[in-house]
Amino acid sequence: MSAQKQIYEGKAKILYTTEDRSILLAHYKDDATAFNAQKRGMISGKGEINCKIAAMMFQLLERHGITTHFIDCPAPNQMRVRAVKILPVEVVVRNIAAGSLCQQTGLTLGTVLPYPLVEFFYKNDSLGDPLLTHDRLLLLNLATPEQVEELQRRALRINEILTSFFHRCGLTLVDFKLEFGVDQQQKLLLADEISPDTCRLWDSTVADPDRRVMDKDRFRRDLGNVESAYQQVLERIIRAVDSN
Ligand code: TMP
Numbered sequence: 321m322s323a324q325k326q327i328y329e330g331k332a333k334i335l336y337t338t339e340d341r342s343i344l345l346a347h348y349k350d351d352a353t354a355f356n357a358q359k360r361g362m363i364s365g366k367g368e369i370n371c372k373i374a375a376m377m378f379q380l381l382e383r384h385g386i387t388t389h390f391i392d393c394p395a396p397n398q399m400r401v402r403a404v405k406i407l408p409v410e411v412v413v414r415n416i417a418a419g420s421l422c423q424q425t426g427l428t429l430g431t432v433l434p435y436p437l438v439e440f441f442y443k444n445d446s447l448g449d450p451l452l453t454h455d456r457l458l459l460l461n462l463a464t465p466e467q468v469e470e471l472q473r474r475a476l477r478i479n480e481i482l483t484s485f486f487h488r489c490g491l492t493l494v495d496f497k498l499e500f501g502v503d504q505q506q507k508l509l510l511a512d513e514i515s516p517d518t519c520r521l522w523d524s525t526v527a528d529p530d531r532r533v534m535d536k537d538r539f540r541r542d543l544g545n546v547e548s549a550y551q552q553v554l555e556r557i558i559r560a561v562d563s564n
């Protein structure tokens with residue numbers, strides 16, 4: 321199945337149509353951006369690494385009954401996915417305080433939250449992806465009340481599955497971002513990607529707050545060794561999958 325027309329270029333992926341209208345081809349890029357693309361760079365090999373990680377995460381979730389857009393990977397940095405209309409909502413789940421939660425609430429980095437926190441952000445680059453309230457989300461018709469319930473329920477279930485899997489990899493799942501879409505049969509599917517670009521992952525055996533970072537925060541915060549952290553995450557995931 322070959323790529324036909326480019327229909328979308330995002331910060332980390334390009335989407336192409338295929339000869340089957342219900343299937344799209346996603347090319348994972350090495351480009352990296354942060355702070356709403358104000359910071360730009362490259363993480364060499366990231367496209368392949370993230371594509372492989374995302375594929376394994378989607379397969380893991382499918383095995384646990386979570387429906388996703390994943391079909392297969394025809395090449396190391398390419399993924400065939402079911403065509404969906406993406407809901408303009410980013411669903412963030414947090415287990416430990418980091419990033420914008422610390423900036424906006426004053427919580428100390430690393431504070432273990434008493435329960436997983438689910439937050440919704442408006443997927444809108446020109447507005448800088450602002451945090452949404454439940455009422456604003458409904459007011460703007462970004463999702464139906466039933467979809468909001470389902471997003472919340474599914475995000476928490478995904479958190480359980482991923483937290484336990486990453487624990488086996490020696491990684492702590494601090495927080496992550498999910499995107500969902502609706503297919504031609506109106507089914508809600510997990511879409512986009514799950515990778516060190518979209519998750520905060522800390523090495524469980526390292527206490528140092530900079531050295532433990534194994535995700536895109538190494539790029540965001542100029543911590544160095546970005547490629548090797550991504551590669552290390554991939555290797556640990558492969559080992560955990562193989563030992564199953
Ligand atoms: P935040 O703390 O900056 O709100 O990020 C929460 C999580 O969402 C973190 O794991 C990184 C991920 N994320 C994305 O995947 N894309 C984004 O554009 C942002 C801002 C965060």
Ligand code: ASP
Nearest residue numbers: 331353354355356357540
């Ligand atoms: N991907 C986002 C951007 O460049 C932000 C981030 O991941 O920090 O806007």
